[in-house]
Each structure stands twice: as C-alpha cells, then as structure tokens.
Amino acid sequence: MELVLKTLIIVALIFFSALFVFSLVIFAVHHRTGGALFVPTPRPMLAALMKAVDFSRFRDIRDLGCGDGRFISAVEKTYGSTVTGYEINPIAFVVTWLRIRVLGLGSSVRYADFWNRDLSGADCIYCYLFPDVLERLSEKLDQELRDGTRVISANFPLPGWREEGILRAQDTIFDDPIYVYCKGSHT
Numbered sequence: 407m408e409l410v411l412k413t414l415i416i417v418a419l420i421f422f423s424a425l426f427v428f429s430l431v432i433f434a435v436h437h438r439t440g441g442a443l444f445v446p447t448p449r450p451m452l453a454a455l456m457k458a459v460d461f462s463r464f465r466d467i468r469d470l471g472c473g474d475g476r477f478i479s480a481v482e483k484t485y486g487s488t489v490t491g492y493e494i495n496p497i498a499f500v501v502t503w504l505r506i507r508v509l510g511l512g513s514s515v516r517y518a519d520f521w522n523r524d525l526s527g528a529d530c531i532y533c534y535l536f537p538d539v540l541e542r543l544s545e546k547l548d549q550e551l552r553d554g555t556r557v558i559s560a561n562f563p564l565p566g567w568r569e570e571g572i573l574r575a576q577d578t579i580f581d582d583p584i585y586v587y588c589k590g591s592h593t
C-alpha cells in the first residue's frame with residue numbers, strides 16, 4: 407500500500423513538474439512572438455510555388471517568419487539557391503536550424519524579428535503572414551525594396567499592392583492563393 411502511494415506521489419510530481427515547464431515554455435514563446443502563430447505552408451502549395459517560380463534567378467531570398475524552414479529547404483533543394491530566414495518563435499527557429507544542419511544546406515536562419523531587419527538587399531521576399539500585420543509590411547516593403555524585387559505572399563494579399571499573378575495549387579484541400587508581386591509595377 408505504502409509503495410503504491412509513494413509511486414502515485416512520484417508520478418504526480420513528475421506530471422506537474424512537466425506541466426509547469428511546458429507552461430513556462432508556452433508563456434515564453436507567446437511573450438516573444440506577441441501571439442504570432444506558426445502555421446506551415448501546406449506541401450501542395452509549396453510544390454506549386456516551386457513549379458511556377460524559377461528561384462535560381464534570385465541572389466538574395468528572404469523568408470519573413472520562416473517557421474519550420476520548409477520554404478528554405480524546398481528552394482535550395484529544387485534550385486540550389488540559398489535563403490535567409492528570420493524567425494522569432496524559438497521552437498520554430500530550432501527546427502529550421504536543425505533542418506539546415508541535418509540537410510547540409512547553405513541557407514541560414516536568424517533568430518530575429520524581421521521588422522528590425524533591413525530588407526533593401528533582397529531581390530525576392532517570401533512570407534506567409536496573417537492579415538493583421540500585412541498593412542505594416544506593405545509599407546516596410548514599399549520603403550525598403552528596390553524596383554524589380556519579387557514579393558510572394560501565401561494566402562493573403564498585400565494591401566495596396568497589385569499582383570503580377572496569383573498561383574493556386576489546384577489541390578482539393580489546399581487551394582489558397584499565392585500572390586506574386588513585382589516592386590515597381592505593383593501600384
């Protein structure tokens with residue numbers, strides 16, 4: 407009986423300690439990201455993007471909020487071009503970092519807030535961000551990007567920008583639009 411009770415106490419202690427650590431991690435991640443969610447670009451959409459856009463012609467590709475790094479690895483594996491990703495979610499950052507190391511890619515990921523980054527050197531920007539930040543992003547891209555820079559926004563359009571084209575995966579489930587813009591001919 408005493409052994410059963412001791413075992414139960416130890417199991418309960420381990421459970422509540424794990425729950426406490428887990429809550430701390432979630433709190434820290436939420437605090438750091440300001441609630442920005444990590445939702446990966448669905449594979450069919452990524453495949454459609456790789457098919458439609460020739461990323462080998464870009465020299466400086468940035469992924470604003472790179473999540474688990476799937477866009478980064480798709481571009482480098484398909485076209486050999488490297489990508490710089492920015493990510494503020496520490497868990498997503500580590501996943502991308504590991505993906506780059508394990509696959510031996512030349513791309514890089516920065517644990518950084520892209521709002522604080524100068525994007526003027528980029529000739530291609532990829533993002534899958536939610537509408538609440540896209541107005542501000544449109545302004546930042548308007549101010550910083552050179553004419554001719556391509557901007558690709560998954561799922562949601564950039565307010566005030568006129569797209570060059572809209573891609574679709576033609577998938578029964580994942581058929582959300584991917585907006586392609588060219589700075590300079592976007593207004």
Ligand SMILES: C[S@@+](CC[C@H](N)C(=O)[O-])C[C@H]1O[C@@H](n2cnc3c(N)ncnc32)[C@H](O)[C@@H]1O
Pocket residue numbers: 439442443444445446447469470471472473474475476477492493494495498518519520521533534535536560
């Ligand atoms: C919808 S997910 C898209 C992830 C990835 N780009 C993809 O397509 O699979 C948006 C990501 O942007 C990151 N993010 C949001 N705001 C950010 C910021 N200011 N700086 C860096 N990363 C940010 C979030 O943490 C999240 O991982």
